[in-house]
Amino acid sequence: MQQNFLLKKEKLNEFLTALSKEAKVFVPALNENNASCFLPFKNQEIFLSKRTSFSPKKILLPPLEKEFIFRKKSSSFKIEHLLDSKKRVFFGVRSCDTHAIKALDKLYLEYFTEDEWYKAIREDITIIALQCSKSCENGFCKSMGTNNPVGHDLLFVEKEKSFFVEAASERGKQVVQKYRDFFNQTNFIKPEPKLKFGKKLETFGLKEILDKNFSHKKWKSEAKKCLSCSSCTQVCPSCYCFLSFDKFILDSGDSERFRAWDSCQLKRFTKVSHNYVFRESRESRLRQFVMHKLSYFPENHGLPLCVGCGRCISVCPVGIDLTEIASTIRGDVK
Amino acid sequence: MPKKIKAGFYSLSCCEGCEIVMFDLEEKFLKVLNFVEIVEARLFDGKHPKEKLDIAIVEGCVESDVDKKHLLEIRARSKYLVAFGACATIVGIPGIRNALPLEMQKKLKRKAIIPVKEKALPLSAFVKVDALLQGCPAFTHEIIDVLVKIYHGIVPSLEEVPVCNECKERENPCLLFEGVPCLGPVTYAGCKALCPSEKAQCIGCRGFTKDGNFEALREKFQEMGTPKKEIQNLFTYFNKDPFTKEEGEK
Numbered sequence: 001m002q003q004n005f006l007l008k009k010e011k012l013n014e015f016l017t018a019l020s021k022e023a024k025v026f027v028p029a030l031n032e033n034n035a036s037c038f039l040p041f042k043n044q045e046i047f048l049s050k051r052t053s054f055s056p057k058k059i060l061l062p063p064l065e066k067e068f069i070f071r072k073k074s075s076s077f078k079i080e081h082l083l084d085s086k087k088r089v090f091f092g093v094r095s096c097d098t099h100a101i102k103a104l105d106k107l108y109l110e111y112f113t114e115d116e117w118y119k120a121i122r123e124d125i126t127i128i129a130l131q132c133s134k135s136c137e138n139g140f141c142k143s144m145g146t147n148n149p150v151g152h153d154l155l156f157v158e159k160e161k162s163f164f165v166e167a168a169s170e171r172g173k174q175v176v177q178k179y180r181d182f183f184n185q186t187n188f189i190k191p192e193p194k195l196k197f198g199k200k201l202e203t204f205g206l207k208e209i210l211d212k213n214f215s216h217k218k219w220k221s222e223a224k225k226c227l228s229c230s231s232c233t234q235v236c237p238s239c240y241c242f243l244s245f246d247k248f249i250l251d252s253g254d255s256e257r258f259r260a261w262d263s264c265q266l267k268r269f270t271k272v273s274h275n276y277v278f279r280e281s282r283e284s285r286l287r288q289f290v291m292h293k294l295s296y297f298p299e300n301h302g303l304p305l306c307v308g309c310g311r312c313i314s315v316c317p318v319g320i321d322l323t324e325i326a327s328t329i330r331g332d333v334k
Numbered sequence: 335m336p337k338k339i340k341a342g343f344y345s346l347s348c349c350e351g352c353e354i355v356m357f358d359l360e361e362k363f364l365k366v367l368n369f370v371e372i373v374e375a376r377l378f379d380g381k382h383p384k385e386k387l388d389i390a391i392v393e394g395c396v397e398s399d400v401d402k403k404h405l406l407e408i409r410a411r412s413k414y415l416v417a418f419g420a421c422a423t424i425v426g427i428p429g430i431r432n433a434l435p436l437e438m439q440k441k442l443k444r445k446a447i448i449p450v451k452e453k454a455l456p457l458s459a460f461v462k463v464d465a466l467l468q469g470c471p472a473f474t475h476e477i478i479d480v481l482v483k484i485y486h487g488i489v490p491s492l493e494e495v496p497v498c499n500e501c502k503e504r505e506n507p508c509l510l511f512e513g514v515p516c517l518g519p520v521t522y523a524g525c526k527a528l529c530p531s532e533k534a535q536c537i538g539c540r541g542f543t544k545d546g547n548f549e550a551l552r553e554k555f556q557e558m559g560t561p562k563k564e565i566q567n568l569f570t571y572f573n574k575d576p577f578t579k580e581e582g583e584k
């Protein structure tokens with residue numbers, strides 16, 4: 001079967017409306033404060049011009065997730081697990097974010113031997129990737145080798161007044177078949193936009209260089225500016241750390257277990273018994289973020305954890321930029 | 335269910351807005367009454383004054399010797415004391431006078447109806463405070479949280495998390511990029527970034543964190559072109575000036 005199609009841009013919302021009838025569809029759009037992020041599709045204008053300021057991570061890993069309820073019985077507890085399995089579609093996921101999803105999968109499905117909450121959400125997602133036709137502010141996906149989407153079901157590439165559509169998986173083919181009326185077969189070959197990037201990160205030998213320069217003065221000088229606001233980890237599509245806590249349900253003996261996003265930029269992140277904080281200094285916290293992305297995770301899991309989306313750079317109020325940190329340290333290596 | 339805990343609500347110098355917030359709990363308030371007995375509160379039906387308490391919830395700051403005496407008396411008969419709202423936790427609005435030029439402070443003192451102390455101070459300057467309910471006014475969900483926790487024998491503690499953390503969770507654009515000086519990076523979270531979500535800067539009503547990088551934030555404001563006076567006002571609006579260290583009264 002021919003696997004390439006065209007979908008007219010003017011038909012996009014109609015197509016998404018059709019998909020909405022059987023799944024919860026998330027699209028890049030502007031929120032009430034004019035920030036670009038992934039929102040439930042409500043036939044609003046789709047934000048196609050740039051990568052979104054916020055990633056689709058929050059759907060896979062909700063910032064606050066109720067995991068289970070402990071119900072008090074006379075002499076024991078009954079535990080009720082709360083799993084959120086639904087049919088979902090992510091439209092317009094850019095290449096960097098598909099790689100971030102791959103990293104999350106690696107962690108939550110393999111390393112944590114199938115985290116059941118993540119798995120429940122992840123299992124039934126159709127990913128419609130959108131190939132970037134121009135580079136984005138602060139992005140450096142090309143340096144990270146994350147500039148071509150992975151793990152998606154359909155690939156959309158803008159082509160004048162249409163999208164060039166490639167069915168990349170069985171699931172993707174089924175979508176095209178089911179909504180055949182929207183798609184025209186085409187003999188065009190896939191457009192390959194040539195992107196020029198303002199930002200680069202030389203990754204060759206980087207891990208060794210960073211490891212050897214653990215006490216480089218750059219960490220101290222950057223930490224002096226850092227507000228420890230945690231915006232960088234909050235917007236990063238692949239930051240996955242969480243904390244757990246329990247909450248009593250008002251006026252009953254029952255309680256609830258939650259998990260919520262945590263951030264290595266906060267002191268509580270490394271608080272252990274006797275309130276000891278082992279990454280107390282700002283310097284050690286900032287370094288952890290960069291080292292985890294560029295050294296520890298690639299070493300432990302064989303893939304980059306930084307997917308080069310540039311969001312942490314765009315969001316940082318004081319201009320801290322991990323590519324600049326890495327290149328300064330590299331530049332000092334003789 | 336085990337015995338109810340006994341609680342009292344008290345006001346020192348403040349607008350008493352935090353106590354009013356209790357009414358926003360609506361039907362949840364009735365649920366609270368299932369495990370909390372309110373024995374003393376001017377706004378509610380307090381019947382047994384001067385009892386021993388499990389928990390005293392005190393709003394307002396200490397402006398006078400009357401306040402101080404009242405606070406020490408409440409502390410003496412309470413197992414836990416919770417500072418309720420910005421005035422009690424960080425002096426807040428009444429504390430603005432502390433940062434005024436001495437001449438103006440003197441003038442204000444002369445105009446006061448009762449003799450006031452040199453400075454307005456938070457509860458912690460005089461007594462041990464077990465838990466904080468931050469904000470101007472305090473937040474209903476946190477009031478319930480503290481009551482439920484103490485009922486179960488847990489004393490809540492503060493986490494060093496700034497407003498920005500919740501601001502980004504809510505997917506807001508950052509006001510610092512629009513030239514608006516925002517105190518989010520140095521202020522305790524918990525309000526779900528209420529003000530920045532409405533495009534207004536955080537003015538620090540929940541108190542400054544211990545971890546805040548005040549120098550770096552001030553530098554950022556200067557770089558943005560915020561006038562010096564405005565920066566000074568902002569840092570001393572709700573909170574004690576983070577750039578001058580001084581001993582609190584004990």
Ligand code: SF4
Nearest residue numbers: 226227229230232316
């Ligand atoms: S966003 Fe910038 S200032 Fe904030 S914690 Fe990250 S590096 Fe530090």
Ligand code: SF4
Nearest residue numbers: 236306307309310312
């Ligand atoms: S570390 Fe920064 S550039 Fe890398 S994936 Fe995270 S937000 Fe994007």
Ligand code: SF4
Nearest residue numbers: 051096132136139141
């Ligand atoms: S980092 Fe690359 S894939 Fe991601 S939005 Fe930018 S150009 Fe596109």
Ligand code: SF4
Nearest residue numbers: 498501508509516518
């Ligand atoms: S608007 Fe204020 S609270 Fe929000 S991220 Fe920016 S500095 Fe932080």
Ligand code: SF4
Nearest residue numbers: 525529536537539540
């Ligand atoms: S954003 Fe700041 S000023 Fe507004 S409620 Fe929260 S802590 Fe208070």
